[in-house]
Amino acid sequence: MMNLSINGQSRLSDSPPDTPLLWVLREELRMTGTRYGCGLGLCGSCTVHINGQAVRSCQLKVSEVGSAAITTIEGLHPANAHPVQKAWVEIQVPQCGYCQSGQIMQAAALLAQNPNPTEKEIVEGMNGNLCRCATYPRIVGAVKRAAKLMKEKQNA
Amino acid sequence: MPDDTLPKAGRRDFLVRSATLAGGAFLSIGVGPSLFTGDAQAAIAATPAYTPSIWFTITPDGTTTMHIVKAEMGQHIGTALAQIIAEELEVPWDKVRLDTPRESVENFAIYGLAYTVNSGSVTTEFDRIARAGAIGRIALTEAGCKVLGAKLADCYASQGRVIDKASGRAIGYGEILQKVKLERTFSYPEDFRKVALKERSQYKIIGQSVAALDIPAKTNGQAKYGMDVFLPGMAYGALAIPRSRYGAKVLSVDDSEAKKIPGFIKAVRIDDSIGKCTGWVVALAETFPAAMKAAKALKIESDPGPYGKLSLDDIFEEFSEKAKNPEESANWVLEGDVEAALPAADKQLEAEYSSDMVCHAAMEPINCVVQHASDDSWHVHIGTQGQSFLRMTLNYYLSKVLNKKADDVKVVVHQYLVGGGFGGKQDYDDALAAAYCVNEIGRPVKLIHTRESQFATSFPRTPTLHKLKAGVKDGQLTAMNHDIVCGWMGPRFSVGKKYGSDWLQLDSHDEKKQDIDQWSIGGSDHWYHVPNHRVRAWNSDRTTWAVQASALRTVSNSYNMFVVESFMDEIAHAAGRDPVEFRLAMLNGKGGNRGIPNTGYPPGTPSDYYMDQLWISLPWTKEGSWPGYESGTVGGALRLANCLRVAAGKAGWGVKKLPPNTAMGVALSSAEERQSPTWVAGVAEVTVDPTTGRYRVNKLTIAMDMGIAINPDNVRAQIMGSALWGTSQVMSERLTYKNGAIEQTNFHEYQPIRQVDVPQFDIELIESGRHPMGVGEPASTVVAPAVANAIFKAVGARVRHMPITAQAVLDAMKKRKA
Numbered sequence: 022m023m024n025l026s027i028n029g030q031s032r033l034s035d036s037p038p039d040t041p042l043l044w045v046l047r048e049e050l051r052m053t054g055t056r057y058g059c060g061l062g063l064c065g066s067c068t069v070h071i072n073g074q075a076v077r078s079c080q081l082k083v084s085e086v087g088s089a090a091i092t093t094i095e096g097l098h099p100a101n102a103h104p105v106q107k108a109w110v111e112i113q114v115p116q117c118g119y120c121q122s123g124q125i126m127q128a129a130a131l132l133a134q135n136p137n138p139t140e141k142e143i144v145e146g147m148n149g150n151l152c153r154c155a156t157y158p159r160i161v162g163a164v165k166r167a168a169k170l171m172k173e174k175q176n177a
Numbered sequence: 178m179p180d181d182t183l184p185k186a187g188r189r190d191f192l193v194r195s196a197t198l199a200g201g202a203f204l205s206i207g208v209g210p211s212l213f214t215g216d217a218q219a220a221i222a223a224t225p226a227y228t229p230s231i232w233f234t235i236t237p238d239g240t241t242t243m244h245i246v247k248a249e250m251g252q253h254i255g256t257a258l259a260q261i262i263a264e265e266l267e268v269p270w271d272k273v274r275l276d277t278p279r280e281s282v283e284n285f286a287i288y289g290l291a292y293t294v295n296s297g298s299v300t301t302e303f304d305r306i307a308r309a310g311a312i313g314r315i316a317l318t319e320a321g322c323k324v325l326g327a328k329l330a331d332c333y334a335s336q337g338r339v340i341d342k343a344s345g346r347a348i349g350y351g352e353i354l355q356k357v358k359l360e361r362t363f364s365y366p367e368d369f370r371k372v373a374l375k376e377r378s379q380y381k382i383i384g385q386s387v388a389a390l391d392i393p394a395k396t397n398g399q400a401k402y403g404m405d406v407f408l409p410g411m412a413y414g415a416l417a418i419p420r421s422r423y424g425a426k427v428l429s430v431d432d433s434e435a436k437k438i439p440g441f442i443k444a445v446r447i448d449d450s451i452g453k454c455t456g457w458v459v460a461l462a463e464t465f466p467a468a469m470k471a472a473k474a475l476k477i478e479s480d481p482g483p484y485g486k487l488s489l490d491d492i493f494e495e496f497s498e499k500a501k502n503p504e505e506s507a508n509w510v511l512e513g514d515v516e517a518a519l520p521a522a523d524k525q526l527e528a529e530y531s532s533d534m535v536c537h538a539a540m541e542p543i544n545c546v547v548q549h550a551s552d553d554s555w556h557v558h559i560g561t562q563g564q565s566f567l568r569m570t571l572n573y574y575l576s577k578v579l580n581k582k583a584d585d586v587k588v589v590v591h592q593y594l595v596g597g598g599f600g601g602k603q604d605y606d607d608a609l610a611a612a613y614c615v616n617e618i619g620r621p622v623k624l625i626h627t628r629e630s631q632f633a634t635s636f637p638r639t640p641t642l643h644k645l646k647a648g649v650k651d652g653q654l655t656a657m658n659h660d661i662v663c664g665w666m667g668p669r670f671s672v673g674k675k676y677g678s679d680w681l682q683l684d685s686h687d688e689k690k691q692d693i694d695q696w697s698i699g700g701s702d703h704w705y706h707v708p709n710h711r712v713r714a715w716n717s718d719r720t721t722w723a724v725q726a727s728a729l730r731t732v733s734n735s736y737n738m739f740v741v742e743s744f745m746d747e748i749a750h751a752a753g754r755d756p757v758e759f760r761l762a763m764l765n766g767k768g769g770n771r772g773i774p775n776t777g778y779p780p781g782t783p784s785d786y787y788m789d790q791l792w793i794s795l796p797w798t799k800e801g802s803w804p805g806y807e808s809g810t811v812g813g814a815l816r817l818a819n820c821l822r823v824a825a826g827k828a829g830w831g832v833k834k835l836p837p838n839t840a841m842g843v844a845l846s847s848a849e850e851r852q853s854p855t856w857v858a859g860v861a862e863v864t865v866d867p868t869t870g871r872y873r874v875n876k877l878t879i880a881m882d883m884g885i886a887i888n889p890d891n892v893r894a895q896i897m898g899s900a901l902w903g904t905s906q907v908m909s910e911r912l913t914y915k916n917g918a919i920e921q922t923n924f925h926e927y928q929p930i931r932q933v934d935v936p937q938f939d940i941e942l943i944e945s946g947r948h949p950m951g952v953g954e955p956a957s958t959v960v961a962p963a964v965a966n967a968i969f970k971a972v973g974a975r976v977r978h979m980p981i982t983a984q985a986v987l988d989a990m991k992k993r994k995a
Binding site for chain 2 (some may be wrong): 036037040041044047048049051052053054055056057058059060061063064066093094095097101106109110113114115116117118119120121122125144145147148149150151152153155156157158159160161
């Protein structure tokens, strides 16, 4: 039995230690916002935060998490009002939506580390996240918008 | 339970009535006879307590819930359809909600075919849902007027209220429902047809970029796909990669290693006797990770089947051989006399084009949860493009497996969001396999494809081979011949005369009148005025079955527009004319290229219903009596010419100063079928590195005439996404086939476009005010040929194969120098 810290709460898992965190989150704990896309860390659909860093949860064994803080899309903001989420709705980014939890988690981690990214930094920072609907231009636009929202919040 | 208090209505009449249920009074429109599904009384009898209803339900609090059977797979179709209904019904947008009726025998009788393809949802639904909204408004206005004690002439509806102009008093729809029992019949088609729809200038919701109703849940983890369903006692299934894409037979399964995996339940050899799931073995376990491990641990001996030694080279070799035998071909376009006109030309061109296989690779791998309920009904939880066909297919399969009469097997499909469709979620093998497993272990099963098993069992676009000839006389294109060899998908979907479903298969346009598969040939019947024009098509049935050829976004347009528009460019250059000016001169809207006029309302027979739903093209008609609402073809080639002028003008065609090795290419498209065109022109600006052959698409300028943009912001999103799909297809996507199997396994080997390759965009919507046409696909078809034409202009490399690799560009440059 492992004790995981997920979205600020303590959650128990009795999955085998080599189970990818993705499947613990999705199927054992039923936090289905984290999506399975490839299982090889190639698409980014399963991105979560580990101590604030964007990590592909399909590539992380649950036993490797230890006491690190896991944040999933469900816990990014208590009222689902993180600047990235707000910008995603405002710019109307998602189409099918399947990859978007991962895109949002990637973008939030990117902005946490670099609050003023250039367009090039956004493109490079988001390049690991596939979107088959190709919402890419709106993703870039929404990351820029989120950066602005974060700044406004800081100055407020 | 049938409601025998229902007033007698005519066979096809519409009944607008309110009812009282435990939840309070509500109004449903379309309750009673459904539009096109035959016996009205049967439909009524099958409608328990008047819910669910067709199209929408208003509850006393004024909330209007639109019932959407179209698959929500990224096109925000629920929002678009709701905008159309809300416009005519006059309900406030902030009170609009969406829901998804389940698919069952009963609901099929009410809603008709639940199937989302061909970018056809808005086009085919617009007229009837607008009228349904309008008759709801009329009935509510009359009732509200009565409550207010006003004169009908003084009353009008606005924003969910009926207002009396004379007194200034108003009453909300919800209140009306509580005070009056509504009963108003509209005859079909007479009254239904007579309803006056709004003029465009009166639109308040159509044409507004309202926020898509499905988006918020897609930003906070709450969106539900089939994979997000949990049922008590559920086991997990993972597919062991079959030996061949199609046709393998399992000889033995050794599960001794799998048995060592904790949680392993059993390995199930799927019954493949109906030709689905061939060679499939599913590993069942208590968790999905255990199921995946077990699937890998199974030692399966298989006979590879009839295609076990077939590879892509063999397929192309067969195509070449076939093209040598014109007597085996079927004529799709037959205008003038190509054989006579070609030798009479000043200049003749010949070219051979080809395209590789690609697959959908939606981010959501196919998955489903199947349950056999205690009342003996079967339930499938899934996001699919074809709920109705899934239900029918599973019904047929289970009746064989269980040895029961089909009528005794009840199947219900619960539809969820689709995590990307692109044509790839209209095959149902996975649900069959899951149901078979459920029957084996007596527990619900969640089957999830790993990315690897998804690639191995994907339904690719067929490889294609094209031989083209053109004759130019006095600078004009006088003759064109296009030979197309590929695998036809129609027969795989069991359509065509030999399957008895002739309404889905067209006749060739020659005396032979043989089956011809429009889904594999469409796009070659372009809108340029070419006096002598012939398209001949060959089917490679072996290819169809071996690779399981299927429909991929824009279907045949995705390769045929690449070929037609690249070749048009070759002809323009050979004729010494500017590619834009050359095209414009041929888009004169003459003869059949003027489009089909509006000729009245469809009679509404069941076969028309299918025609309507599926947008089956009429064969090359000059005149037509269908569709009844304004045909999307009205205006014909002139609308395409207009798009071309706009795109070329906005891109700065011929005037913009460009860096070295950079050029523009242009292409047009009228996808999806000739009878359902969305007019689109694209200009690609491309820079080529002449030393490596690598190229970058700098900018795409797209002009599209879709008639009416229901939601302009979303139309732009769809154009952008589909144009990037096209960019991905030309730059990097390629699926290969060896010894009966697909070779790619994951996204390191199959590479869709990512952020770094995204070009700039300039998108222009041309709202001609004509009947609204689909926008989710057509822009994808102009990118590949526009890029190919730009590469040629930039460095002189004519690449006649899709995708266009850097090596192919280098080879073509060398060939030109030689």
